[in-house]
Amino acid sequence: MSIEFINPEFEVVRDMTRCTNCGLCEKQCANGVHRFNSVTKKLESDETKCVNCQRCVAFCPTRAIKIVKNPCRISDNSNWPNDTVNEIIKQANSSGVLLSSMGNPKPNPVYWDKILINASQVTNPSIDPLREPMETRVFLGSKSSSIKYDENGNIITKLNPLLELSMPVMFSAMSYGSISYNAHAALAMAATDIGTMYNTGEGGLHEDFYKYGSNTIVQVASGRFGVHEAYLNAGAAIEIKMGQGAKPGIGGHLPGAKIVGDVSRTRMIPEGYDAISPAPHHDIYSIEDLRQLVYSLKEATDYKKPIIVKVAAVHNIAAIASGIARSGADIIAIDGYRGGTGAAPTRIRDNVGIPVELALAAVDQRLREEGIRNTVSLVAGGSIRNASDVVKAVALGADACYIATSALIAMGCHLCRSCQTGKCNWGIATQRPELTSRLDPQIGHTRLMNLLLSWNSEIKEMMGGMGINSIEALCGNRLMLRGIGLTEKELQILGISHAGE
Numbered sequence: 001m002s003i004e005f006i007n008p009e010f011e012v013v014r015d016m017t018r019c020t021n022c023g024l025c026e027k028q029c030a031n032g033v034h035r036f037n038s039v040t041k042k043l044e045s046d047e048t049k050c051v052n053c054q055r056c057v058a059f060c061p062t063r064a065i066k067i068v069k070n071p072c073r074i075s076d077n078s079n080w081p082n083d084t085v086n087e088i089i090k091q092a093n094s095s096g097v098l099l100s101s102m103g104n105p106k107p108n109p110v111y112w113d114k115i116l117i118n119a120s121q122v123t124n125p126s127i128d129p130l131r132e133p134m135e136t137r138v139f140l141g142s143k144s145s146s147i148k149y150d151e152n153g154n155i156i157t158k159l160n161p162l163l164e165l166s167m168p169v170m171f172s173a174m175s176y177g178s179i180s181y182n183a184h185a186a187l188a189m190a191a192t193d194i195g196t197m198y199n200t201g202e203g204g205l206h207e208d209f210y211k212y213g214s215n216t217i218v219q220v221a222s223g224r225f226g227v228h229e230a231y232l233n234a235g236a237a238i239e240i241k242m243g244q245g246a247k248p249g250i251g252g253h254l255p256g257a258k259i260v261g262d263v264s265r266t267r268m269i270p271e272g273y274d275a276i277s278p279a280p281h282h283d284i285y286s287i288e289d290l291r292q293l294v295y296s297l298k299e300a301t302d303y304k305k306p307i308i309v310k311v312a313a314v315h316n317i318a319a320i321a322s323g324i325a326r327s328g329a330d331i332i333a334i335d336g337y338r339g340g341t342g343a344a345p346t347r348i349r350d351n352v353g354i355p356v357e358l359a360l361a362a363v364d365q366r367l368r369e370e371g372i373r374n375t376v377s378l379v380a381g382g383s384i385r386n387a388s389d390v391v392k393a394v395a396l397g398a399d400a401c402y403i404a405t406s407a408l409i410a411m412g413c414h415l416c417r418s419c420q421t422g423k424c425n426w427g428i429a430t431q432r433p434e435l436t437s438r439l440d441p442q443i444g445h446t447r448l449m450n451l452l453l454s455w456n457s458e459i460k461e462m463m464g465g466m467g468i469n470s471i472e473a474l475c476g477n478r479l480m481l482r483g484i485g486l487t488e489k490e491l492q493i494l495g496i497s498h499a500g501e
């Protein structure tokens with residue numbers, strides 16, 4: 001017998017003076033919280049099922065509903081906070097590994113918020129981005145340290161394939177299956193119109209999206225779902241996913257319930273079977289093995305596509321990145337421990353990995369010291385929340401950033417952190433047709449465009465304030481940063497001085 005001790009986390013407060021019993025809340029909630037009682041002729045709530053996605057609140061025409069945190073929980077204290085107690089009760093009830101989604105919510109330091117950006121005053125004039133050219137284009141890939149010309153002025157240096165972005169922000173990997181067709185369509189259209197990239201994740205590429213290929217990064221993960229020659233050649237770059245910030249050292253798991261119809265066909269696995277990608281690539285146990293895969297993918301695509309290797313930010317990341325740079329990869333993507341996911345074991349999400357800020361600074365420093373920084377570009381991801389995070393990441397050494405959670409929020413995500421249930425009321429992390437239709441890809445596309453365009457304007461303003469007119473000139477320019485409230489050790493790893501110095 002299971003003993004449920006847990007009070008519901010959220011309380012549905014219905015103002016009966018406003019409620020008209022229209023039943024819209026019942027229709028909007030895929031979790032079955034609201035139901036009309038035909039005897040009392042009133043709407044009632046089963047609060048145990050509420051995940052606080054705020055869909056019913058947003059759609060209630062008389063604003064009669066509020067979802068509030070339930071204050072009546074098990075008695076807690078600093079050592080035994082309510083979440084910790086509830087997790088124990090859940091495991092005592094179920095014997096299962098706890099699953100979560102989105103990023104690490106723990107109150108560890110967010111280093112972006114402890115870094116301040118410089119501005120020019122008097123001697124080094126700022127630049128007005130409205131009146132003067134400001135270059136936010138970036139080229140990602142392995143770059144030659146010198147260019148040689150023949151007697152006719154033609155370049156004789158062999159140039160490697162590069163990814164051209166109109167701004168230093170791309171959409172990070174989110175697979176078709178973990179998010180809906182409409183969400184993928186919105187990301188693909190926005191990336192194409194802005195001139196940046198979106199990323200298939202490990203779910204393969206739906207045939208409808210091949211037309212966005214020049215703005216698509218196709219991913220090869222350990223499960224190799226949906227990977228074939230046409231897929232590899234469809235994208236502008238190929239990403240080998242070795243790890244992910246939300247679950248370093250752990251494979252992926254898309255439940256069989258989500259492997260339906262197009263998702264199953266695109267992944268090339270049978271309907272209803274769980275898609276489990278193993279924790280390691282079973283053919284990679286060393287940098288030499290990684291090099292073999294890098295060159296197999298280059299060979300398969302006629303050396304025309306840059307190869308990205310994505311790793312989670314973990315201890316010793318600088319040495320790992322040095323090895324990856326020597327494997328022939330063109331771009332290294334570092335995913336910090338606050339990065340989001342559709343499903344991860346809670347213990348892994350909340351305790352494994354390190355902040356991307358520290359990892360990025362350590363990797364950039366190491367590659368510079370080894371004289372190989374030019375051979376790869378660096379992409380930072382894992383909770384990049386706004387334009388100032390992007391500017392700080394670039395000044396710490398990133399050539400560009402990946403965003404995902406910010407993009408989902410732009411499309412309507414209310415951060416309820418229940419993507420793993422497949423019942424996303426906002427039509428994003430779900431495959432249920434009645435829910436996916438709630439996200440209009442055209443509206444999603446417009447909102448993503450608005451987000452990136454506004455970030456680009458803000459990036460230009462911050463660069464102008466520093467007297468810098470190109471992302472290239474900002475990249476790794478740590479003199480533009482100062483720390484506040486950081487220890488000597490943290491400042492040393494970040495490679496920046498304290499504010500006032």
Ligand code: SF4
Pocket residue numbers: 012028029030031032033034049050051052053054055056057067425
């Ligand atoms: S799960 Fe979402 S839609 Fe359902 S009651 Fe809770 S807040 Fe409302």
Ligand code: SF4
Pocket residue numbers: 053101102408412413414415416417418419420423424425426427428429
């Ligand atoms: S994508 Fe949907 S399920 Fe996931 S956190 Fe956002 S609103 Fe919740």
